Amino acid sequence: MSEIKGKLENGKNAVGDKPEICVPLIGKDEQEIMQELEKIVKDKPDIIEWRADFFKDLSNVEKVISTLQKIKESGNEIPILFTIRSEKEGGQPARIGEEEKMEVFAQVCASGYVSFVDYELANNHESIARLRRFSKENGVKLLISHHNFEETPELSEMISKCKEAELLQADIVKIAVMPNNMDDVLLLLEATNKLSKMLSVPLVTISMGKYGAITRMLGWVFGSAITFAVGEQSSAPGQIPIEKLKEMIKLADESMS
Numbered sequence: 001m002s003e004i005k006g007k008l009e010n011g012k013n014a015v016g017d018k019p020e021i022c023v024p025l026i027g028k029d030e031q032e033i034m035q036e037l038e039k040i041v042k043d044k045p046d047i048i049e050w051r052a053d054f055f056k057d058l059s060n061v062e063k064v065i066s067t068l069q070k071i072k073e074s075g076n077e078i079p080i081l082f083t084i085r086s087e088k089e090g091g092q093p094a095r096i097g098e099e100e101k102m103e104v105f106a107q108v109c110a111s112g113y114v115s116f117v118d119y120e121l122a123n124n125h126e127s128i129a130r131l132r133r134f135s136k137e138n139g140v141k142l143l144i145s146h147h148n149f150e151e152t153p154e155l156s157e158m159i160s161k162c163k164e165a166e167l168l169q170a171d172i173v174k175i176a177v178m179p180n181n182m183d184d185v186l187l188l189l190e191a192t193n194k195l196s197k198m199l200s201v202p203l204v205t206i207s208m209g210k211y212g213a214i215t216r217m218l219g220w221v222f223g224s225a226i227t228f229a230v231g232e233q234s235s236a237p238g239q240i241p242i243e244k245l246k247e248m249i250k251l252a253d254e255s256m257s
């Protein structure tokens with residue numbers, strides 16, 4: 001497994017630490033994925049996310065692992081985050097059942113090609129505990145995520161979801177919500193600020209869509225450790241092209257130092 005640099009390896013990110021930039025791969029087959037990867041690698045993201053829910057051969061574990069190996073070999077040592085996003089939380093319609101999904105995760109963790117796996121908090125606790133075991137045994141970080149594509153929940157709900165993920169032994173906790181106005185964006189930032197002081201693990205927060213774009217640029221100032229950018233194609237509403245995002249983060253960092 002490649003090195004994970006910086007704060008995500010060493011534990012909690014400090015409020016105001018510059019974020020890791022993650023770009024998604026959303027090709028439906030190996031050829032599309034390798035084309036996306038070629039462009040993405042040139043942009044030098046900190047993390048590459050393989051959104052395997054887009055992969056048409058997800059039910060073929062051998063194919064998943066051989067594609068992952070190719071991503072690793074051509075990925076310039078950039079750490080890989082492996083994600084199968086459920087349709088309920090903004091992903092593609094399910095291609096495999098929960099038991100098959102667990103088998104894919106088990107083999108992905110054992111492959112040595114990935115640094116992180118994403119698993120949703122909405123899964124039952126027993127499945128989360130199983131994946132926690134596989135990931136720990138193989139030195140893979142477990143990111144437990146929660147998405148709400150409809151709205152921004154109450155502050156207390158966002159806080160309790162993230163605390164629940166920490167209790168389930170997440171190495172990284174992530175919440176992505178949809179704002180319907182700028183008040184919602186402020187609420188997500190308030191949650192970020194509070195949670196980054198409460199949690200003992202790194203936190204990732206996103207307010208999606210056009211209103212939330214500012215959180216992708218500046219959420220790190222309040223304690224969010226990773227921001228998702230467009231490399232070749234966007235995987236969620238509001239993502240910003242990586243080159244522009246990098247400039248923005250650099251400018252904010254220089255102005256605040």
Ligand SMILES: O=C1C[C@@](O)(C(=O)O)C[C@@H](O)[C@@H]1O
Nearest residue numbers: 024083176206208228235236
């Ligand atoms: O969960 C996330 C965050 C995300 O939904 C975003 O809003 O940038 C993008 C997804 O690819 C990733 O898995």
